[in-house]
Amino acid sequence: MKKALSIVLLVSLLISAMTFPAAADVDATSWATPATQETPTATPKAPTAPAPANTAVTTSVPSGDVYTVVSGDVFWKIAAKFNMTIDELAKLNPQVKNISLIYVGDKLFVKAGATVPVATTAATPAPAAATERKLYHGFGESANYRIRGEQKDNLNITTASVIFDQDGRIVDLTWDVMEITYALFPGWVDPAADQATKDAFVASIDDVWETKREEGYAYDMTHLISKGAADNLTKKEWFEQLDYYESFFKGMTVAEVVAWNKKYTDANGRPYKMAYTEKLTDADKAVTATFTAEEAAMLVDVTTSATMALEDPHSHFITALVEAYEAREEIK
The missing domain is CATH 3.30.365 (Aldehyde Oxidoreductase; domain 4)
Structure with a gap:
């Protein structure tokens, strides 16, 4: 006892x-199908401060094709849509610091292109107040x-x-x-032992556990x-x-x-080990055969890690x- x-x-x-x-202040979208919990809508990211009126703002954007993230998107799915690997898509979009966290409305470059300057001189309207999170x-x-x-x-x-x-x-x-x-049990100390012995026992456990x-x-x-x-x-x-x-x-x-x-x-x-199909049992194969190409690709991505x-x-x-x-x- x-x-x-x-x-x-x-x-x-x-x-x-x-x-x-x-x-961390994160608002990611998900492709997964909810079970019993209501799936909320994504909350937009807090807007950045507007540029002063009539001040020229110069930015650089690739001239290639651009894709706008919609609800349900995940990074690997977008890469597959444009016949790219995840690494290829990530290299085109260095502004994405974490590929697991993308937002509805984000712009992703899906085709390599030259960088061109875009100048804006019109006044920028004040953004709507951010919703308190x-x-x-x-x-x-x-x-x-x-x-x-x-x-x-x-x-x-x-x-x-x-x-x-x-x-x-x-x-x-x-x-x-x-x-x-x-x-993890080096032996129990005698309850009647002096305090120094008890302290030494606790220290020995702290080093091991x-x-x-x-x-x-x-x-x-x-x-x-x-x-x-x-x-x-x-x-x-x-x-x-x-x-x-x-x-x-x-x-x-x-x-x-x-x-x-x-x-x-x-x-x-x-x-399901879709990245190692030789490891799938017959029962596994029967189940995974019902998955869509996107689901199979997702599981390949998961099981490589x-x-x-x-x-x-x-x-x-x-x-x-x-x-x-x-x-x-x-x-x-």
């Missing part, structure tokens, strides 16, 4: 030490005990720290997992350290795959994320995300 209480106390300390991400923070966690038999069981505590906008869309997302294994993010490459899901070469499909480490998912889901509502995970993952909770599950005995990322949304509070 004392050991069980000690585990709970240690886990509570770890969770309370996790930091929250800073809020509200941000919300939510924190969720989900613990699950994983039975592994001869490999020894472990306890996984998944956390989600999320910033939502007033429409319920994800502005910033940080997932992490504390995987508590037998190796890390979340998977904190472990970084040392977690070695790729086996790069243990075997000398990455042998997983993506060649991406655990935190790198999670980084991709966090960026991919920005701009979506929680309902859209849940719907995406339900539709585009296999029996093991992993996204991330193939791990978001809801399985390893961790409960989706559950933690839902809890974060339900617990959200406005940031004042």
Whole structure:
């Protein structure tokens, strides 16, 4: 019983030490089909200050073809529409700092062209007042005990720290997992020991206990350290795959994320490996055959960067995300 209480106390300390991400002013569009949550309309970005009346303003724009982003667009879809790779489209549009975050009304250059000056001398009308935006923070966690038999069981505590906008869309997302294994218990200190002994024990745990993010490459899901070469499909480490998912889901509502995970993952909770079709089972092929070309292309893009599950005995990322949304509070 004392050991069980000690585990709970240690886990509570770890969770309370996790930091929250800073809020970012983002308004991304999403292609995903909503489930039960109402899909809000995109909020326009705050307008820039107008130029003084009758003052010439010179800008530079490529002379090639221009595409205007509409609701439902994502970067890879636009690239495919114009027979381009994502990298080719990104190089034509250096003004896009994060290809996962594009806005309705944005102009994207979809054909290379010379840069030409454009002069404007007319007075610029004052923009309409920007709509006040509200941000919300939510924190969720989900613990699950994983039975592994001869490999020894472990306890996984998944956390989600999320910033939502007033429409319920994800502005910033940080997932992490504390995987508590037998190796994390160097032995229990005698409750009757002096304070110095107890302090030394706590310090020894602090040196050993890390979340998977904190472990970084040392977690070695790729086996790069243990075997000398990455042998997983993506060649991406655990935190790198999670980084991709966090960026991919920005701009979506929680309902859209849940719907995406339900539709585009296999029996093991992993996204259908469209980038590695030789890994698809017959059951997988039967399902993926019903996807549109755009859906298949999306999954190719996803699985070149991330193939791990978001809801399985390893961790409960989706559950933690839902809890974060339900617990959200406005940031004042």
